[in-house]
Amino acid sequence: MRLLLRIHTLLVLLFLYLPIAVIVVLSFNQSRFGVQWRGFTTAWYEKLFNNPRIALYAENTLVVAVVSTLIATVLGTLLAVGLYRYRFRGKGLLRFLLYVPVVIPDIVMGVALLLFFAWVREATGFFRLSLFTIILGHVTFQLAYVALVVKSRLASLDPALEEAAADLGAGGFATFRYVTLPLIWPGVLAGALLAFSLSLDDFVITFFTAGPGSTTLPLYIFGSVKRGVTPEIHALSSILIAASMAGVLLGRALLRRR
């Protein structure tokens, strides 16, 4: 029984990680075409780093990820704290609405945003598709993730702590600044890192909200794949994988801290 369980675990892990491992391995393969191993090289990485277009796409990706993460972290944290601290009408509904962006299919979200931006553009002349619209699109789903992570951190907090702060003369903001925020800080950081990872490798929503000149790395990878996969793409994918995983691992480590 124990043995079977081990084999099962191993198979699941293989299923999950073998494709990723293949990409990483191929990114170091000397062969330009096909999957045959011709020896180890870092040439594709060098080529990648010397490609000015890719540098621009990487910059776009990072700008989107950093800005959207900052916005989503501030708003998501405030949302979670508001839900934690206050009793008000419609609180249950708001809590439910928080889950919707998490479970709604990305493609629906993407199309909806595209239509919404078109509609607003029609009415106001603003909201031309650009990095700005990608950032807004990313915030819509990041916000929910940040709020949920921070909410779970808040749930482990003794509600008497905020009362104690108020009792000692701290108003709403001072209580947040000196008591609540320091205590939920690991949760806020973890939520931010999760949001950052999600933004970094998002394709679907970016695809629908991107305009000319706002290509990101995932969009570039998708575009290139149609013209045939090159080892450069493997190298790029490997870097994205490493960056996302680092974000998630760091977030987990932070969440575990007291």
Place this chain on the structure above:
Amino acid sequence: MATESRKPPEGPPAVELKNVRKVFDSETVALDGVSLAVREGEFFSLLGPSGCGKTTLLRILGGFEVPDAGEVRIAGQDMKDVPPFHRPVNTVFQNYALFPHMNVFDNVAFGLRMKRLPEAQVRRRVEAMLELVQIADLARRRPHELSGGQKQRVALARALVNEPKVLLLDEPLGALDLKLRKELQIELMRLQMELKITFVYVTHDQEEALVMSDRMAVMRDGRIEQIGLPEELYERPRTPFVARFLGTSNLIEGRALEPHAIETPLGPLRVVAELTPGRDYLLSIRPEKLRLSRAPSGGPNEVRARVRDIVYTGAENQYILSAGELELIAYTLNADISEPGYEEYDYGEEVFVRLPPENLVVVGG
């Protein structure tokens, strides 16, 4: 019984409640028209079983709950629409609620820093306060490195350093073991006398309330059953609930025969209170007020009973007696055997029990 220093101080009320009502979720009545006044400098206890409304009352004073009706005044000032952070009170929370990310010093300094006092002054006052509650050596520790008793002292220091008009304490000793509780009870009384701050103390421990309070209120189902000096409530309970909740009581039903005589299952008894003949009454007498003897003493209200059980508690012997269909509990002090008049009784022995009329209290009717 009351020493000079325990005398209730005179002066304007530090806390005044008038007809305070609080209903939760539009059905659970937590407070049902509570009125009381706590004098300045008084150690006042709210005593009652869980769910009686005592904690809600304290939270209303702290500003954490808003009463649905009634008036709350602290130090003469109406507290309507005054948020917790503007009230002249501080709270010692049930589970201390120390800030886990700050050390002891910063915890205690929090209130003073919120008032933006100069840091030198903050330091001086915090250090003096830590000295006063005897934890000066723990200033750099974090709360999770402290024992329960130490946390309690930090919570106390954190509240008292702000020199509140009224200190609110929510079962502050509830989580501690018996020996530590007794120590901290004495410590709290010492602090209160030294600082002359009004204490409003919530507890469900009747002994704690009797020991520490200048005055106390017994609460039940959102109402005050009785309010007064500890010895008043103990010796002269006005309701069966108070008689039973504060210590142990023998409750005896009866119908008045004459203004000072009542027919009971023990036979006719004489009482001091003025009764209306023909009406039913409930009497209470404390176990230590019963007088046991082998031979009849000839005094009033003497009945025969049989020893059914004996509980030895160290300081006293508790006799469970059968007197006709009634069960009586009597405590006798475990004095020296050689002392004149001291007797011990055996299982099954027939004894005489005297219920002194002055100790028979009317608690209902």
